[in-house]
Amino acid sequence: MAKSITYTxxxxxxxxxxxxxxxxxxxxxxxxxxxxxSEIGSFGGxxxxxxxxxxxxxxxxxxxxxxxxxxxxFAMGVNNTVGRDLVNHCVNDILVQGARPLFFLDYIATGKLxxxxxxxxxxxxxxxxxxxxxxxxxxxxxxxxxxxxEGEYDIAGFIVGVVDRTKVIDGKSIxxxxxxxxxxxxxxxxxxxxxxxKLFFEVAxxxxxxxxxxxxxxVGDALLQQHVSYLRPLxxxxxxxxxxxxxxxxxxxxxxxxxxxxxxxxxxxITAHSWPVLPIFExxxxxxxxxxxxxxxxxxxxxxxxxxxSAESKGAIVEHLKGVGEECFEIGSVTTGxxxxxxx
Numbered sequence: 480m481a482k483s484i485t486y487t488x489x490x491x492x493x494x495x496x497x498x499x500x501x502x503x504x505x506x507x508x509x510x511x512x513x514x515x516x517s518e519i520g521s522f523g524g525x526x527x528x529x530x531x532x533x534x535x536x537x538x539x540x541x542x543x544x545x546x547x548x549x550x551x552x553f554a555m556g557v558n559n560t561v562g563r564d565l566v567n568h569c570v571n572d573i574l575v576q577g578a579r580p581l582f583f584l585d586y587i588a589t590g591k592l593x594x595x596x597x598x599x600x601x602x603x604x605x606x607x608x609x610x611x612x613x614x615x616x617x618x619x620x621x622x623x624x625x626x627x628x629e630g631e632y633d634i635a636g637f638i639v640g641v642v643d644r645t646k647v648i649d650g651k652s653i654x655x656x657x658x659x660x661x662x663x664x665x666x667x668x669x670x671x672x673x674x675x676x677k678l679f680f681e682v683a684x685x686x687x688x689x690x691x692x693x694x695x696x697x698v699g700d701a702l703l704q705q706h707v708s709y710l711r712p713l714x715x716x717x718x719x720x721x722x723x724x725x726x727x728x729x730x731x732x733x734x735x736x737x738x739x740x741x742x743x744x745x746x747x748x749i750t751a752h753s754w755p756v757l758p759i760f761e762x763x764x765x766x767x768x769x770x771x772x773x774x775x776x777x778x779x780x781x782x783x784x785x786x787x788x789s790a791e792s793k794g795a796i797v798e799h800l801k802g803v804g805e806e807c808f809e810i811g812s813v814t815t816g817x818x819x820x821x822x823x
Contacts, residue, residue, distance in 0.1 A: 490591065490624025499594040499620055506601050507615040510608040514581075515616065524616030526582050535644035539578035542637045543568050546730075547672040548702070553631055554687040555699040558596050561634065562603025563610075567708035568669050568729070569638035570611045571784065574710055575725035575740070577648040577717050578640035580611050585618035589632035592622040600634060611710050613638070646717065650724035650740035650787065657723060657813040658793045659737075659747055661754050662712065663806050664783035666704030670730040671778040675702060678767045693762050701759050709784045712805040721795055724787035728779040735776060737785055738818045746816025747787075751823055754808035757781045775822055787813065 504519045516525035530536035545564050552561050570580050608615045679685045679698050687699030694701045724740035737747050800807045
């Protein structure tokens, strides 16, 4: 009699998926709150949609990934940080419109499922969710034999938050003369890694374990520096009508992200060197003789979030940020123009 072929023979281990799901349930429960109405494993996650404290609640949603930063995680054998990066990136994306996060969904895909690796990724996700008061409501773990190289995976995140319509930050009130402030990043965050890997590994010939004095750490450790969330520093300002616009500096850098919050007939003039540029950016520019324009469009250059406010509100914002231990730099101003950023 011919052997009966199973799903396992095709490369999919349902038992491993079950073990991973059991561990995910334990971790996800640490993020649950009174609004969580379902368990991990349900076909759909349920969340209480009543917002009695808001007159016109508006849901804000976003989805993103961490790009080829994952290649650094694979090389380092470190899988419990990229999940936190993923959550913080998504939180910042909805924060720019004044939204506070409600719940998060994740997607993890791999060729051969390792319950231990998946648990490490989810550990990072749950840490990010707890730090941002966000429920990990559900997700998907997909085992796809032959689709990914051995030991590799991809992750994506989906977030939903809420803001009262009267408190939406949309940039519409930005006018020439307004002030541009910057909150610092701690590294590349989650963009520019394809160029960074080319520079450090192909051009300079480093490995992830190479220690560089200019960085004070290994290349791998420098590239795995976390993508920080700006929710905590900004939360006390969201309801005070002092912020006119926020821009999360991700792919496209300062030159492409700041214009996304500018109204027509305005532009931003940024003063170069008005904030500390991290050594990792200076080193990459030196390695590849990369132009200033390319650096500012590819990397965040040490700026993780941009705040646009009136000159009159600047003092209150700076004082608040100082009070919560957050650095802040004045880097430019709003001018007339065609929704562009000029750095010089």
